[in-house]
Amino acid sequence: MEHPYVRLARDAIRHYLTTGRLLDVSGLPGDRPAQGVFVSLHEPAPPGAEEGPLRGCIGSVGGTQPTLFGEIARQAVNAAVSDPRFRPLTLDEVDDLDVTVYLLGEPEPIRSLDELDPKRYGVIVEATDGRRGLLLPDLPGVDDPKLQVAIASQKAGITPGEPVRLYRFDAEIVK
Secondary structure (H helix, E strand, C coil), X not given: CCCHHHHHHHHHHHHHHHHXXXXXXXXXXXXXXXXXXXXXXXXXXXXXXXXXXXXXXXXXXXXCCCEHHHHHHHXXXXXXXXXXXXXXXXXXXXXXXXXXXXXXXXXXXXXXXXXXXXXXXXXXXXXXXXXXXXXCCCCCCCCCHHHXXXXXXXXXXXXXXXXXXXXXXXXXXXX
16 A cells, blocks of 8 residues: 555646646645655666666755645655656656655754765755755665765766765655
8 A cells, every 4th residue: 555645746746737736735634844855756667676767856855835745745746747857747657656755854964974874864965156966865776975975966066076065864765
């Protein structure tokens, strides 16, 4: 059975693709104040692979909506139709996707790579001019903090050796 957060994300995408409007989540029981949320969408995993090809992934480090359910719905739609790396999803793709919802903890500054564990923590890399890159925790193939920081830096257009501030965050990962 699908986790309620994953079901909400999928329902929000389906609703948006059908109506062009965000799903109204007001009044749903169990909602709470918003927090950082990322929604990751993958095609089904081929045999022997841990996960399928990425189809969209967008989120926020801090809540942009008043409630958690609103944040999940908004980021799910963003991942489905606004990730610039991919064409927008179509309605017939929604049910076949693997959906993962990441509930982010508060970022905390760190001083060195020794304070990172890519299986446990995501990382935010920030250049002095404000460019920021984020990499979620527990991604297949990302087992080394140096690689984790390099990928997050590349996403932000930060060149190797450029001075950066590092932050780590934990996340509840819901599939």
